[in-house]
Amino acid sequence: MNNHTHYAKTSPAGDKNFGEVRLQRRPPMKSNFVWAMPMAALFFMGNGSGAFADTSDVKGPAPVVVAKSGEHCKDDPNCFNRIHYAVKPVAHVQPGQTFILETRDGLDSDLNFLSTPEDVAAVDLDRCHPLTGPVYIEGAKKGDSIEVTVMDIAPDDFGTTTIVPGFGFLRDVFTEPYIVHWELNRLEAHSKDMPGISVPMNAFMGTVGVLPDKPELDKWLKREKALADAGGAVLTPQPVDALPADLCGVDGTNKDECVRTVPPRENGGNIDSKETVVGTTLHFPCFIDGCGLFAGDVHFAMGGGEVAGTAIEMGGRVTLKAKVTKGGASLLSTVHFEGGSQLKDLAPSSFYAISGLSLKPEGELPVFATYLGGEKIAPLANLSEDLTLAARNATLNMIDFLVKTKGLTPEQAYVLTSVAVDLNIAQVVDVPNMGVTAILNRDVFKEQ
Amino acid sequence: MDRRALLTLGTGLAVSVLTGYTPAIMATDKHKGPAGLLFADMEPDGLTKTYRKYRLLIIGQRDDGKATAIAQSVVDVLARFLPASRSRLVRAEDTRRIGVLIGTHQQDIGIMTKDGAEALFLAKAPFTDIRNVPLRSIVSFGSHVLVCRTDFVARHSYLVAHTLVEHQDLLPTPADAPSGIVPVHPGSQAYFDPT
Structure with missing residues (x-):
């Protein structure tokens, strides 16, 4: 039968x-x-x-389309930019039903091919990240999990990589605003600002996650406030330009609870995992009924580390399919994802690698360690078990290599490292010097 | 601890003090009593603020040609006659963006229309959600005004006003003492009204 x-x-x-x-x-x-x-x-x-x-x-079932409308997130009823359990779903989908999320660039910017560094310096970081959704997954209950499979990502025609003053891994070294304008298609990105370079498309959702419930949100607020009080790198709730405005805006009912989208958390969010390309499946715990799936901040391509603070940022059209696993949340303390041969497809056919160790000049206080105070750290030339310092050195070494051997400016090299160099952990055991390797995808160097 | 380490630490401390950096501390309004909002910006370790102290960033706006022309001229005059300012143009999308950037401490100083500055000061449209901004004026250009917050260094305000008035022949509109609802910044006040 x-x-x-x-x-x-x-x-x-x-x-x-x-x-x-x-x-x-x-x-x-x-x-x-x-x-x-x-x-x-x-x-x-x-x-x-x-x-x-x-x-x-001959057509299959029509997908649910969560469409983009209006110039910016504030003009779009399907868009929001703060995380809170009370954000209302904008669409309902059945398990197994294909749905499409139309997304905006991560800065909700007005940058275009004519934009200059003067425009980059005026981006409004309060608008990070415009997110499409949330989508209510029918049948998903609190305590379940959802499997979200990435079916397709269609890129916009235009993308940017920017250096924003005060932001990025080497923000103390690259202090001036900078922009690279990319022309995009489904194969590669190229730019007049980066002659001789074509970056292959490896698109993924920089931000994808589910809504928390109140206890989970309270936990985040408490720990982030404590870290902020200690001087850590924390972005506290900011109601100006927060969406949805009736919930998170200046007169919003819960404005002090609407957390920013920059840090990834147990619900996913800004995970920036470059491996989550088309064909992979992400697993999220459901904190609320319907799970409240959202996505945005699509990257055309990114080097592991996203060192400049931005990848090739773009809007896109993401096709997804979700499935519910009853009781699955108990297995997920954070986001999991899986796939098949995607990691092989991401691997370059030719590479060049440079190592970095947890070493530094005596007297220098790394920018990421300033909140810990400099009394112990600054005088040392060698830090103990410090992967961040090793990653910083691997990045600096790679930029130096690119400038000396490829004729790039330091800013071009920083951008290229952000979009086509992976920071891989070499080891975390050879005390005191942890090792990070910067791996350059040499496939990007092409005749135009 | 060797001499170099001590010098480095001392320099770092001096930079922190000079830039007024205190991590994660929110600015509060002082001109209208308790602040209705707590503002935090994207400067978790103070480098954005340090950059803005190193460079005087003047915000113009793309949809107002006159504002951008004034802002560009102000940058040029300051770069030539007040080189220590290391002035540079920043170009916002529109007047709303200038209000957001100044109001949420993402930028410090910009050119607005006089009406726009008063709307920001009074939290009127399009700034109804940006309240209690401690806005101050530095120099008037007739229909436009150079504005900042109260935390802009008084000596810098004085020097900017002085330089722009002294070289107003190089500006598209003469620089003059500001007037209107937005209070004058103390540094600028000291220049225009030394008594």
Whole structure:
């Protein structure tokens, strides 16, 4: 017995209704010799006449589209930029149903091909990150988990990599605003600002996650406030330009609880995992019924580390499918993801690698360690088990190499490192010197 | 601890003090009593603020040609006659963006229309959600005004006003003492009204 559901296109409004495709279930055709023989004969006769239509008009179930509208997130009812459990869902999807999220660039910017460093210096970081959703996954209850498979990512035509003063891994070294304008297609990115370089498309959602419940949110607020009080790098709630405005804005009912989207947390969010490309599946714990899935900040390509603070940032059209696992949240203390051969596909065909160790000049206080105070750290030339310092040195060494061997400016080299160099952990055991390796994808160097 | 380490630590401390950097401390308004909002900006370790102390960033706006022309001229005059300012142009999308950047401490000083500055000061449209901004004016350009917050260093305000008035022949609109609802910054006040 064939239990598969068959779909056929119908046009109830007659042939005039071309824009609407309605899907109607019909029983499967039973196998029957009496019917089968004449049909087979017709098939063979017709095959030479070209009378058969091809498959391009045969459509599957229509996806749910969470569309983008308006110039910026504030103009778009499907967009928000703060995390809170009370953000209302903008769409409902069934498990297994394909849905499409239309997303904006991570800065919700107005940058374009004519933008200059003067425009970069005026970006409003309060608008990070415009997120599309949340989407209510039917059947998902608090305590369940959802598996979200990335079916497709269609890039916009334009993207940017920017250096924003005060932001990024080497913010103490690269202090001036800078912008690279990328032309994008489904194969590669290239730019007049980076002659001789084409970066292959390895798109993924920089930010993808689910909404927390109140206890989870309270936990985040408490620990981040404590870290802020200790001088740590924390962005506390900021109601100006916060969305949804009625919840998180200046007069919002919960403005002091709407957390920023920059740090990834147990719910996912700004995880920036470059491996989560098309074909991979992400697992999220559900803190609330419906789970409240959201995504945005799509990156066309990114080096592991995103050292400049930005990858190739773009808007995009992300196609997803979700599945519910009952009780699955108990296995997930944070986001998991899995895939097949995607890691092989991401690997460069040619590479150059440079190591970094947890060493520094005596007297220098690394910028990321300032909140700890400099009395102990500054005089040392060697820090103990410090992966961040090792990563910093690997990055600096790679930039130095690119400047000396490829003729790039330091800013171009920093951008290239941000989009096409992976920072890999070499080891975390050879005390005191932890090791990080910067691996350059040499495939990016192409004749234009 | 060797001499170099001590010198480095001393320099770092001096920079912190000079830039007024205190991590994660929110600015509060003083001109209208308790602040209605607590503002935090993207400067977790103070480098944005340090950069803005190193360079005097003047915000213009793309949709107001006159504002941008004034801002560019101000940058040029300061770069030539007050080189220590290391002035540089920043170009906001519109007047709303200038208000957001100054109001949320992402930038410090910019050119606005006089009406726009008063709207920001009074939290009127398009700034109804940016309240209690301690806005001050430095120099008037007739229909436009150079504005900052109260935490802009008084001596810097004095020097900017002095330089722009002294070289106003190089500006598209003469620089003059500000007037209107937005209070004058104390440094600028000291220049225009030394008594």
